[in-house]
Amino acid sequence: MISLDAFSQYFGELEDPRQSAKISYPLFDVLFLTVCAVIAGAEGWEDIEDFGEVHLDWFQQKGLFPDGLPVHDTIARIVSRLDPTQFQQCFIQWAQSVNERTEGELIAIDGKVLRGSYQRESRRSAIHMVSAFATGNGVVMGQLKTDAKSNEITAIPALLKLLDIKGCLVSIDAMGCQTDIAGTIVKQGGDYLLAVKGNQELLHRAVQQALRPFHSAATDPVNVTVEKGHGRIEAREYHVLAAGDVASQFPEWRGLKTLGVAIGYRLEKSGKQSLEYR
DSSP: OHHHHHHHHTTTTTOOOSGGGGGGSSSHHHHHHHHHHTTTTTTHHHHHHHHHHHHHHHHHTTTTOOTTTOHHHHHHHHTSSSSSHHHHHHHHHHHHHOOOTTTOOOOEEEEEEOOTTTTTTTTOOOOOOHHHEEEETEOOOOOOOOGGGHHHHHHHHHHHHOOOOTOOOEEEOOGOOOHHHHHHHHHOOOOEEEEOOGGHHHHHHHHHHHHHHHHHHHHOOOGEEEEEEEEEEEEEEEEEEEEEEHHHOOSSSSSOEEEEEEEEEEEESSSSEEEEEO
């Protein structure tokens, strides 16, 4: 249930671009309807209007839309005139306020291409988004649009600065394995879990060397998990050790304390085996 008071606290300062003499529907009412509808699965302006019609009694019980709902064209016109940056800041702050953050929470940051955003006819490129996902609560804490996948490196620090990550563990794939990103996380009071691959060649080589003894050592069942599904059996063996010499070799990686490796074994139905290091 969305609290009107909490919603008003963060969206109440959002600037209404319309002329006051021509306002038929309060901006707050339209915003509250739109956010509720989208959270409920609405995918377009007509869906938002339909959601409002179905739940009109509920909205009016809260003092909203006393004279009825606007049509979907009006909703679209009002929302599309808002300052997107200002709206995004209000939304992220509101989402953080309703998200119960716990000490040590895992925040996964990842880049995705929005399905269906590429339009060949108009030559419109696919839309790339960088999202921060609170895994424990199942909440997207924030998103930023990028021009291309390569721009995720610059978008991630900008997204981090919008979030409260103090006491949290932030995980990012190899694209985000950058000293500036690690430094931003540490500066904001968080810890990082970054995947290291060939884009950080020297660090990758040093980590591989430090973890080499585990590749040939006998497997300890305590370090292994086994999963079955999709016609195959997967076993993963995990090892963690202090960063030690690697941290001293690479002082530019602020807060580097631990190294880890996941060794995956996969057995297909056909009997074919494969080995994967992460």
